[in-house]
Amino acid sequence: MFAASAAVFVIAAAAPAARAAWPEHAVKVIVSLPPGSGADTTARFISKYLSQELGQPFVVENRPGANSFIAARAVAESAADGYTMFVASNSPMVTNAAVFKKRPYDPVKDFSPVASLARFPMVLVVPASSPYKTLQDLVTAAKQAPGKLNYASGTPTYQVAMERFHDRNGIRGNPIQYKGTSPAINDTAGGNVDYSIAEVSAVMPLVHAGKLRPLAVASDTRIKELPQMPTVSEAGTKGFEAYAWTGVFFPANTPPAIVDKVSALVRKTMNSADGVAFIDNLGGTVFTGTPAQLRDFQVKEIEATRKIVKAANIPVE
Structure with a gap:
């Protein structure tokens, strides 16, 4: 009886453990x-x-x-x-x-x-106090003063998008680097830089607060958050889109x-x-x-x- 039980024990011990189902914990x-x-x-x-x-x-x-x-x-x-x-x-x-x-x-x-x-489509914005009312106003000003206008760059992605916009329009801007989107957008709203670009959910609170002025949306169609705002393509930079x-x-x-x-x-x-x-x-x-x-x-x-x-x-x- 003991020997039989021992044999069962040995067989059970040698059997491979079943793989646990994932996930077992957080x-x-x-x-x-x-x-x-x-x-x-x-x-x-x-x-x-x-x-x-x-x-x-x-x-x-x-x-x-x-x-x-x-x-x-x-x-x-x-x-x-x-x-x-x-x-x-x-x-x-x-x-x-x-x-x-x-x-x-x-x-x-x-x-x-x-x-x-x-x-999420990106939105090109300026301070609410900015003299630039349209995207073309900004492009014209940048052409008149190459490399003199400053833009806020919250992440490398936004800098790439902004520089692609510059390249398409034959203009230059001076990037000011920030440690994140929030400080970049807040500094834009405060008038410390001339313009910026960021995804729509990042800019809308300050747009609603009257601290940022959107100039154009970098999507293929207009968006419900800014139904009267033209796309960048409609505003003159044909085919330009940028998304996060x-x-x-x-x-x-x-x-x-x-x-x-x-x-x-x-x-x-x-x-x-x-x-x-x-x-x-x-x-x-x-x-x-x-x-x-x-x-x-x-x-x-x-x-x-x-x-x-x-x-x-x-x-x-």
């Missing part, structure tokens, strides 16, 4: 921008739905600063086990690849793409089953009535895609941004 969701940003609010929105669907908390952690290096590196160096997720904008995942020679991470090799989320976008990434080599599971849930959430309404309320549009589609889009965006940086002579650090 998932960390890292955002490289501060609370209240488009990436942050979108991260919190999808985290709520993922928590409900998967039965474990998805906890957002904001790690802003250093051109998103801090957050991106933290994710890239995390275990590829599905317990660290990155809700990132195009700044760390595209622009940094074009404007920084040395980075503590590789935006392509160090990450597994999951799904794109949304895109967000997407979800895991560390490289995260198991495909986890990546595909989260991708399907994220796309379902974003394309739901609640998801569309949420992004619409932020001034953006839902912009989803599979892991393969996000990777293809990201690589093409990096290539295009590098061409812009080279053509506009943006310094590469």
